[in-house]
Amino acid sequence: MKISIGEKLVTYLVLGIFAAIALIPLLGVVVTAVTPSGGSGGFHIPDTIDLGNFVEAWNRGHFANYLLSSVIVTITVVVVTTVLSVLAGFAFARLRFFGSNIVFFVILAGLLLPAEAFIIPLYYNLRSAHVTDTYWALILPQIAQSLAFGIFWMRNQFMSFPGEVIEAARLDGATDLRTLWQIVVPPSTPSIMTMCLLISMWTWNEFLIPLVMVSRDELRTAPLGLAFFQGQHATDYSLLAAAGIIIAAPIVVLYFFLQRRFISGMLGGISSR
Amino acid sequence: MTVTTRETSSESRKTGAASSRTRRRRLASWKAFLYVVPALAFSLTFLIVPTLQTAWYSLYDWNGLSAATWVGFSNYLDIFQDEQLRDSFLHVGTLVVFYSFVPIAIALLLTMVISRAHALRGMSFFRTVLFLPQVIASVVVATTWLSIYSPNGMLNTALRAIGLDSLTRVWLGDFTTALVSVGFVGTWLNVGLCLVLFLSGVGNVQPELFEAARLDGANSFQEFFGITLPALRGQIVVALTLTVVSSLKTFDLVYITTRGGPGNSTSVPAYEAYSRAFNSGQVGSAASVAVVLTLGILIITALIGRLQPKETE
Numbered sequence: 001m002k003i004s005i006g007e008k009l010v011t012y013l014v015l016g017i018f019a020a021i022a023l024i025p026l027l028g029v030v031v032t033a034v035t036p037s038g039g040s041g042g043f044h045i046p047d048t049i050d051l052g053n054f055v056e057a058w059n060r061g062h063f064a065n066y067l068l069s070s071v072i073v074t075i076t077v078v079v080v081t082t083v084l085s086v087l088a089g090f091a092f093a094r095l096r097f098f099g100s101n102i103v104f105f106v107i108l109a110g111l112l113l114p115a116e117a118f119i120i121p122l123y124y125n126l127r128s129a130h131v132t133d134t135y136w137a138l139i140l141p142q143i144a145q146s147l148a149f150g151i152f153w154m155r156n157q158f159m160s161f162p163g164e165v166i167e168a169a170r171l172d173g174a175t176d177l178r179t180l181w182q183i184v185v186p187p188s189t190p191s192i193m194t195m196c197l198l199i200s201m202w203t204w205n206e207f208l209i210p211l212v213m214v215s216r217d218e219l220r221t222a223p224l225g226l227a228f229f230q231g232q233h234a235t236d237y238s239l240l241a242a243a244g245i246i247i248a249a250p251i252v253v254l255y256f257f258l259q260r261r262f263i264s265g266m267l268g269g270i271s272s273r
Numbered sequence: 274m275t276v277t278t279r280e281t282s283s284e285s286r287k288t289g290a291a292s293s294r295t296r297r298r299r300l301a302s303w304k305a306f307l308y309v310v311p312a313l314a315f316s317l318t319f320l321i322v323p324t325l326q327t328a329w330y331s332l333y334d335w336n337g338l339s340a341a342t343w344v345g346f347s348n349y350l351d352i353f354q355d356e357q358l359r360d361s362f363l364h365v366g367t368l369v370v371f372y373s374f375v376p377i378a379i380a381l382l383l384t385m386v387i388s389r390a391h392a393l394r395g396m397s398f399f400r401t402v403l404f405l406p407q408v409i410a411s412v413v414v415a416t417t418w419l420s421i422y423s424p425n426g427m428l429n430t431a432l433r434a435i436g437l438d439s440l441t442r443v444w445l446g447d448f449t450t451a452l453v454s455v456g457f458v459g460t461w462l463n464v465g466l467c468l469v470l471f472l473s474g475v476g477n478v479q480p481e482l483f484e485a486a487r488l489d490g491a492n493s494f495q496e497f498f499g500i501t502l503p504a505l506r507g508q509i510v511v512a513l514t515l516t517v518v519s520s521l522k523t524f525d526l527v528y529i530t531t532r533g534g535p536g537n538s539t540s541v542p543a544y545e546a547y548s549r550a551f552n553s554g555q556v557g558s559a560a561s562v563a564v565v566l567t568l569g570i571l572i573i574t575a576l577i578g579r580l581q582p583k584e585t586e
Contacts, residue, residue: 003389003392003393007389008393010386010387011386011387011389011390011393012393012395014383014386014387014390015387015390015396015399015403018383018403018464018465018468019399019402019403021461021464022402022403022405022406022461022464022465023402023405025417025418025421025427025461026405026406026409026417028417028420028421028427029417029420032420043420043425043426043427043430044430084311084312084315085312087308087309087311087312088308088309088311088312090308091305091306091308091309092309095305095308096302096305097302097303097305097306097309098302098306099306100305100309103309103313106313106316106317106321107309107312107313107316109316109320109321110316110320110321112570112571112574113320113324113567114518114521114522114543114566114567114570115522116522116524116542116543116546116547116562116563116566116567117320117323117324117327117563117564117566117567118319118320118321118323118324118326118327119323119547119550119563120323120327120330120546120550120556120559120560120563121322121323121326121327121329121330121560122319122323123550123551124337125323125326140315140318140319141319141320143315143319144315144316144318144319144320145319145320147312147315147316148316148320151312176304176305201408204410205409205410205411205412207410207411207412207524207525207528208524208525208547211528211547212547212551222410223410223411223412223413223525224412226410226412226413226416227412227528227529230416230419230529235423237420237423237426240416240419240420241416241417241420243416244412244413244416244417245413247410247412247413248409248410248413251408251409251410252405252408252409255401255405255408256401259397259400259401259404260397262404262408263400263401263404263469266407267469267470267473267511
């Protein structure tokens with residue numbers, strides 16, 4: 001299909017304008033972050049680039065500590081969710097068992113419930129179990145939330161897996177578990193990777209659960225740390241911008257390398273709900 | 274498929290030799306259940322049971338410490354009577370416009386103009402940039418806009434630079450502009466999402482359709498309403514669901530930028546539920562807000578879902 005030069009120009013112009021709208025606030029953050037802090041104030045293009053804000057934010061804001069918490073929580077949530085989603089997704093897609101519809105519906109409810117629906121009693125339940133103010137209070141509820149998405153995602157993946165291959169493995173005497181790990185999982189790795197990426201992003205960026213569940217400084221995750229830092233340095237925008245970049249960077253870097261997966265996963269996962 | 278297997282199993286029950294097969298099937302069924310038990314346990318313990326407890330909490334007056342008193346539905350009546358709570362639900366209406374309707378309208382309009390963008394070089398670059406706001410932590414987005422809206426921030430600086438000094442203000446501190454300023458962040462977040470979604474939807478339309486329409490002398494309006502819009506129905510439903518639900522759930526942005534202020538002008542249900550439960554010791558009232566918010570989200574999701582065409586491509 002031929003596209004006229006005029007149409008091309010208009011298209012690039014429109015895309016360019018909206019790309020700029022998306023980027024300008026973010027570029028503003030980068031500019032603010034390298035503007036020497038504590039000057040006359042106000043947004044301006046600085047004469048000198050000052051990376052000292054990153055050092056200062058890092059040291060004053062305990063961000064090494066917050067990032068470590070985020071890494072611990074994110075990795076645990078992703079690993080546990082992946083294993084359990086693969087198992088359950090396989091059962092829902094390929095095994096028949098009593099009550100599978102009801103169980104699937106219960107787990108699916110987790111996709112629709114907003115965190116506000118359960119966070120208040122969950123806090124009191126976990127507090128009486130002496131779990132609040134530990135990593136577990138951050139990890140366990142987020143596994144539960146991620147599982148809803150993960151199981152749905154893996155079930156769709158496994159349902160499109162050719163049934164004859166599974167039947168053949170069964171006829172050869174392979175157990176279900178063996179069939180799953182040796183026949184079904186290896187070719188599904190790309191889809192499992194996409195799921196891991198999305199769950200990493202959601203867990204890394206989560207704010208409400210850490211806000212409610214922990215009060216000890218060393219347990220704070222990166223976004224909670226930033227909110228706390230903002231409370232202390234409310235108008236030092238250079239420091240805040242530097243801290244924001246530190247927190248957003250890991251996911252943004254992943255995104256630039258794997259943008260196709262992020263976009264197709266987020267749009268595909270949601271539209272198939 | 275299922276029908277035939279059911280028939281064989283009922284037939285096999287009659288013969289003695291098959292009784293062991295039935296037993297094996299029951300065993301298999303029991304084993305299959307083990308695959309989902311951990312996930313079910315997580316879901317029940319951390320999501321489902323607490324959600325039911327929220328409904329239970331909402332019938333009590335409780336400050337989180339001392340004994341709770343049964344108050345029936347009076348917490349729910351408060352949602353209508355208490356001005357602060359009622360306003361928080363009304364504010365969501367404004368946010369839906371900014372988070373959902375405006376971005377979808379803008380994205381549809383743009384899709385009409387650039388319906389063949391997906392075929393152009395460099396589209397993957399534009400897609401990456403347009404989608405970028407979606408992957409940035411909401412807390413970082415919030416601090417970014419806090420800085421943009423600040424008295425000497427990017428927005429006021431830009432207004433002064435073009436001689437519009439009279440328009441400058443403390444955007445998030447002004448009763449008339451605070452809610453709109455919060456809403457605009459949602460527009461910024463979601464325009465790219467909707468555009469990426471719609472452009473990919475148009476990319477799925479067979480190019481022959483457009484060519485045939487052009488040969489028949491259709492102008493771009495007719496082309497848009499005749500081909501593009503019907504083809505995008507599925508994507509529009511997805512965009513509506515995503516953006517409306519995200520506007521109803523607005524919390525992080527309000528918590529970081531305004532804490533519901535100035536006065537009560539940017540309070541939203543999710544923020545009210547949080548602050549009542551964990552700051553001001555009105556756990557029962559917070560739970561009732563959470564219940565109404567949850568029901569609202571479930572009902573709206575279901576209603577929007579009914580717009581979904583039966584055959585999605």
